[in-house]
Amino acid sequence: MWRDLPLFPPEASTYAAREDALFFYLVAVSVVFVLLIFSLVAFFAIRYRRRAPDERPRPTREPLALEIAWSVIPLGLMVIMFVWGAHLFFYASNPPAGAIEISVVGKQWMWKFQHPEGPREIDELHVPVGVPIRLTMTSEDVIHSFFVPAFRIKRDVVPGRYVTAWFQATKTGAYHLFCSQYCGTGHASMTGQVIVMNPVDYERWLRGGASSVSQTAAGELLFQRLGCSSCHKADNTGRGPSLAGVFGRPVQLTTGQTVTADESYLREHILTPGQQVVAGYPRIMPTFKGLISEDQLLQIIAYLKSLTGSEGAQAKQ
Amino acid sequence: MSESTSINAHQFETLEQQHEAGWLGMWIFLATEVMFFGGMFAGYAVYRWSYPTAFAQASRELEVVLGATNTLVLICSSLTMALAVHAAGRGERKAIMGYLLATIALGMVFLGIKGLEYVHKFEHHLFPGSSFVFPTPFQRTAQIFFSFYFAMTGMHALHMVVGVGLLTALVIRAWRNEFTPQHHAAVEITGLYWHFVDIVWIFLFPLLYLIDRHR
Amino acid sequence: MNEITVERRQNYLNVSYTLKSWLLTTDHKRIALLYLFSITLFFFIGAVFAGVMRLNLLTPQGDLVRAETYDTLFTMHGLTMIFFFLIPSIPGVLGNFLIPMMIGARDVAFPRLNLASWYIFMLGGLFTLTAAATGGVDTGWTFYTPYSSIYSNSNVVLTVTGIFIVGFSSILTGLNFMVTIHKMRAPGMTWFRLPLFIWSLYATSLIFILGTPVLAISLVLIGLERLFHLGIFDPRLGGDPILFQHLFWFYSHPAVYVMILPGMGVVSELIPCFSRKRIFGYHFVAFSSLSIAVIGFLVWGHHMFVSGQSVYAGMAFSALSFLVAVPSAIKVFNWTATLYRGSIAFSTPMLYAFGFIGLFTIGGLTGLFLATLGVDIHVHDTYFVIAHFHYIMVGSAVMGFLGGIHFWWPKITGRLYPEGWGRLAALIIFLGFNLTFFPQFILGYLGMPRRYHMYPPEFQALNVLSTAGASILGVGYLLPLAYLLWSLWYGKAAGANPWGATGLEWQTPSPPPTENFEVVPVVTEEPYAYSTMEAGVVREHIHQRAPV
Secondary structure, three states: OOOOOOOOOOEEHHHHHHHHHHHHHHHHHHHHHHHHHHHHHHHHHHHHHHHOOOOOOOEEEEEEEEHHHHHHHHHHHHHHHHHHHHHHHHHHHHHOOOOEEEEEEEEEOEEEEEOOOOHHHOOOHHOOOEEEEEEEEOOOOOOOOEEHHHHHHHEEEEEEEEEEEEEEEEEOOEEEEEEEEOOOOOOHHEEEEEEEEEEEEHHHHHOOOOOOOHHHHHHHHHHHHHHHHOOOOOOOOOOOOOOOOOOOOEEOOOOEEEEEOHHHHHHHHHHHHOOOOOOOOOOOOOHHHHHOOHHHHHHHHHHHHEOOOOOOOOOOO | OOHHOOOOOOOOOOOHHHHHHHHHHHHHHHHHHHHHHHHHHHHHHHHHOOOOHHHHHHHHHOOOOHHHHHHHHHHHHHHHHHHHHHHHOOOHHHHHHHHHHHHHHHHHHHHHHHHHHHHHHOOOOOOOOOOOOOOOOOHHHHHHHHHHHHHHHHHHHHHHHHHHHHHHHHHHHHHOOOOOOOHHHHHHHHHHHHHHHHHHHHHHHHHHHHOOOOO | OOOOOOOOOOOOOOOOOOOHHHOOOHHHHHHHHHHHHHHHHHHHHHHHHHHHHHHOOOOOOOOOOOOOHHHHHHHHHHHHHHHHHHHHHHHHHHHHHHHHHHHHHOOOHHHHHHHHHHHHHHHHHHOOOOOOHOOOOOOOOOHHHOHHHHOHHHOHHHHHHHEEEEEEEHHHHHHHHHHHHHHHHOOOOHHHHHHHHHHHHHHHHHHHHHHHHHHHHHHHHHHHHHOOOOOOOOOOOOOOOHHHHHHHHHHHHHHHHHHHHHHHHHHHHHHHHHHHHOOHHHHHHHHHHHHHHHHHHHHHHHHOOOOOOOOOHHHHHHHHHHHHHHHHHHHHHHHHHOOOOEEEEOOOHHHHHHHHHHHHHHHHHHHHHHHHHHHHHHOOEEHHHHHHHHHHHHHHHHHHHHHHHHHHHHHHHHHHOHHHHHHHHHHHHHHHHHHHHHHHHHHHHHHEOOOOOOOOOOHHHHHHHHHHHHHHHHHHHHHHHHHHHHHHHOOOEOOOOOOOOOOHHHHOEEEEOOOOOOOOOOOOOOOOOHOOOOOOOOOOOOOOOOOO
C-alpha cells in the first residue's frame, strides 16, 4: 500500500482545474499563516523564556494599528477567497448550452442512469470526453449525494425533487463515483465509476449494447399508455391543455401565481395535479402517484421537453 | 408574616439582588421559549407559503368558536393573574388566593375546551397518521397542517399544565402567608410566565384558526 | 509560610464525606466535580467507539465489524462526544467551579437549578446509552431526514429523547451562568475587569439559551414524525427533508462555537499567567467572543451548500462564514502578541495552550476551505471535513480542557500533579493527534467520503497512518487519567497560588472553603495585573477561615 501512494486526485474535468487553482491559493495562504504563527510562538517562547523565578516583564504597548492590521489583512485575503469561490460556484451551477442530458436516479443502494439515446446503466456512467454533460437527478428514497472526486463535483440527490449538476470531462479514463451522503447500511457500497471515452469509442459503445428505445421515445410510449394523450391533445381540443412547447414556459395557476414549467413542476404536476391547477382548466387530472416510477417520470419529462411549439411534431433522437 | 422567607438565599448579598436575579432568570427562560416555539412557527410558515390552499381548507375544519372562546378565557386569566400580582403588592392574602384560583380555573377551562376540540378531531379522522382522512387533492398537505396544529397547540397546552402547577404551588404558599408586599417575587415571576403562555396563544389562534376566514 | 502542609482546615471537599452530601449538593464546586466524573466516563466511552472505527478502517474491506455496527459506532461516537463530553466539559466542570470564584461570589444564582442540570444531563445520558446498548442508532449524529424519520430501523426515538433531555441541561446551565455573571459580581468587578474566561462563558451561555431550544424542537419533530407518520419531512406526503437540515443546523452550527469558546477562554487565562503579562488587546478578545456567538447564528447554511438551497443563499452564508473567522483570527494574534517580551514558563498548562494555538490555527484555516463555495463542492462530506472539525474539537477544545484541568487542578484538589508526566502526556497527545488527523485532510481531498466503513484500496496507507496516530493519542489520554488520580493521594500540597496567577480564585486557599470567600472581596485593579504584582510571590490578602 505504500507504493503509488496517491496524494492528489486526478484532474479530469474543466471544473477540476479551476477548483484546484483556488484550492492551492487557500493552501498557500494557510501555509503562510501556519508558518507565521508557529514560528512567532516558537520564537517568542524561546527568546523570552523565563530565566529567573522572580522575573517581572514590563508591560508592552498595544498599538491599535496592529489590531486593525491583523483584522483587515486576513479579511482582505478572505474577500478574495469568497469572490473566487462564489464565481466558481456560479460556473458549477450553470451548464452550458448543448449539454447531453442524462437522467440519474439514486436509490438504496445503487445509481441508475439513462442516456437520451436510450441505454441504461447501473453504477457505471459512460460519457464522451470534451462534451458537457448535464445530470438531472432525483432519489427514490432517502437523500444520497452524487460525487466524482476527479471532476470535483458533488450534489445531494433529494427525494421529491430534481437537482441538476453538470461537468465536462477533459481526460479519458475511469473515475470513482461515490455516494457521499449517508444513506443507510449500503452507503459505502453505493459506489461506481464514470468512464470517460473518446467520442468515437463512445458512439461505438452507444450503438453496441442491446438496441434500446431512446428516452424520449420511451416517454412518448408512456404518455400514450398511461392515457395522458387522451386529455392533453396536441390540437388543444382535449380536456387538458396541449403540452406542445410546455417545457420552460410560464404557466398561470388558478391561484393567480405564475410559475415556470420546469422539470420539477412537471414532476409535481403528474404526481399531485390538484395542488397546482392551470388557470382556465377544471381540477380533474387524476394523480399518477404509485403508477409511475422516478425513471419513468424522467422519460416522460424528456419526451415533453422534446415537444416544440409546432403542432404535434417532436424530434426523435 | 413569616420571617424566614424575607431573608435572602445564602448566595445572594441582599433580597433585592435575589429578586433581580429571579427576574432576569425568568426573562432569559422566556427567551428560550420564544426560540423553542419559534422553530415550530418557522416550519409552519414554510409550509403555509408552499401550500396556501391546503392550509386554508384545513384551517376551516377547526372550530373557530371554541378557539375564540379559549382566547377570551386566556385573556381573562391574564387579567386575574395581574390582579393577583397587584393583590400581592398590597399584602391581601385572601385576594391573592382568590385571583390565583380564578386563574387556575380559567386555565382548566382552556384545557377542557382544548381537550374537547382534540376529541372532535379524533372523531373526524383529522389526527395525523394512518387514520387521517381529508378530501383530495389536499390529503397529504392538510395532514402537514394538522401535524403543526397538534404539535403547536399540544406544546402550548403542556406549558399551560406546567403553569397551572406553578400557580397551585403559589396558592399553597399564599395560604401559608409567605408573601409580603415587599417580598412576593415568586408571584410576579410566575405571572410573567403565565402572560407569556397567553401571548403564544394569541399568535397561535389567528395563524391556525383564522386563515382565509374572511371569504 | 515556608512549608505548605496538606490542607487540614475545612474546605468544600472535607466538609462532609457522605454520598448524600455529594448527590444532593448545591455547592457549585461539588457539582463541577460531579460533571468531571461523568464527562470523563462519557469521553472514554466515545473514545472506545472511535477506536473500534479506526481499527476497522485499517483494511479497505473494513470487515472488522459489520456495516450496520460501523454505522451505529460513528453515530454514537458523534453523539457521545458532542453532547456528553464536549458541550458540557468546560462549562460544566471549569465554568461551574470557577465562575462564582472569579467574580467574587459565593455560588451561582440558582444552586438547586445547577444540581438539577446535572441530573438532567445524567438522565439524558441514561436514555442515550440505553439506546446504544439496545441496538444503537445508525443515522449519524445529524439525523438527516427522511432516513432518520422513515427508513432507519434503529432506536431513533429513544436517542432523540435522550438528546432532547440533555439539551435542557445546557439551557439551564446557560441561564444560570448568565444571571450569575450579570447579577452577582463583587463590588468593583466591572464588566471590563472580568477575566476573559468569564467573557467566553458568557458568550457560550448566549448560544445555549438561544440555540438549544431550536435543536429541541427539531428532535421533537423527528420523534413525532416517526411515531405518527406526520409527513413534515416526508416528500411523499408533501414534506421537505431540507427543512429539517435548516432547523437542525440552526442550532448545531452555534453548537460548535459552544464547543470552542470555553477553550479559548481557558487559553486567555493560561497565556497571561505563563507569560506573566497582561493579555494583549483585552477588549478585542472580549468582543471577539461575543462576535463569534452572534455571527455564529448566521452561518448555518454553510453545511448545505450542495443540499439544494439557492445559489444566492449559498453566497450569503459563505460571506458570513468568512466574517465569523475574523474574531477567531484576532484572538490568535492577540495571544501570540501577549508572548512578546513576556516571561514564558513551559509548564504543562502552557504546553496545552501552545498546542491549542497551533492546532486551532490549522483547524480554523481549513474551515476557510469549507466556507469557500467552489472548494466546498469537492470536500463537503469527505474526510477533509472530519479532519477540520477534529482539529478544532480535539486538537483545540480537548487540549483547552486539559490545559484548564491542569491549571486549576491545584485549586480544585489542593494537590500538584507531577509536572514531568504532565509535559510528556501533552507532547504525546500533540504528536498522536497530528498523526491521526493530518492524513485525513489528504484522504478527504482525494475523495474518501465520510461514514464509509470500507474504501478503495489506494486509500489504505493514509488510513493506516491515521489509525497508528489514534493509538498513540489513546495512550496520551490515559496518562493524565492515571497521574491526576495518583496526585489525589500522593501529589504535593499546592498552596493557594502555585502559579503566581492573578484572579480572585487564586486568593482563596486550595481547596477553597464551601463559601469561597469569607468576606466579599472588593476589586480595585485591572485584570491580568501582572506588572503590579510581586512576581512569583503569593498575594497577601488570602481570606482564611479560623482553623477548626
